[in-house]
Amino acid sequence: MAPHREGSEASVEAMVAQVEKHPISTILIIIAMQTEALPVVNKFQLIENPHSSFPKGVPWIHYHGAYKDITINLIWPGKDLTFGVDSVGTISASLVTYASIQALQPDLIINAGTAGGFKEKGAAIGDVFLVSHVAFHDRRIPIPTYSTPNLLKALNLKTGKLSTGDSLDMSPHDEASIAANDATVKDMEGAAVAYVAELLKVPAIFVKAVTDIVDGEKPTAEEFLQNLAAVTATLEEVVTQVIDFISGKCLPEL
Secondary structure (H helix, E strand, C coil), X not given: CHHHHHHHHHHHHHHHHHHHCCCCCEEEEECCXXXXXXXXXXXXXXXXXXXXXXXXXXXXXXXXXXXXXXXEXXXXXXXXXCCCCECXXXXXXXXXXXXXXXXXXXXXEEEEEEEEECHHHCCCCCCEEEEEEEEECCCCCEECCCCCHHHHHXXXXXXXXXXXXXXXXXXXXXXHHHHHHCCCEEECCHHHHHHHHXXXXXXXXXXXXXXXXXXXXXXXXXXXXXXXXXXXXXXXXXXXXXXXXXXXXXXXXX
């Protein structure tokens, strides 16, 4: 079986190399919350696909459209069928990312969303970070991200490490792991998206806007809700700038 595995890996590497030679034509944007997703949907005039190729019964919503020379697919995991809230967290993010890559074959993934930030690391409300590294803070698994030095320079964004877990709040154990990860921002999806993207050899970048200061004075949930609307508007602006920069470029030019 080993020769077959080696052949499959060589085939994947050949496909990635081929994609890198051509301008990016299809992107997949994964956004966990409806409040985060709709400003981007409206900005690019994306329309909902009522006949997506996702499994029957899942709540996942596929929006799509064209912008300049890029086909944009935006996936929002929808509402939890039992509790009626946004399907946030690593399990939903992993499933959606896997199914979306299989169905849509994107050249590049953008995971955009809100995050908590650490003032000790220089984060402030409304800051937008282009993530440099990702890791789980409840599994201690570092995962590489796609390097985009030209994008970072052009947009003059902050950069920092992202730590991902399945809770909005932070336990003492989480805090220790996040500190070990040297994270500037924390979320509930990024590392899960990164894991699947790495598994299937699709480059992924992560754009995170800070809604709450994790090591600040205010309760996390209260500060998150207080800043959500304004920060998602900022997030939409930066996602637009990212896509404008990507347009017409090959992956190595990012």
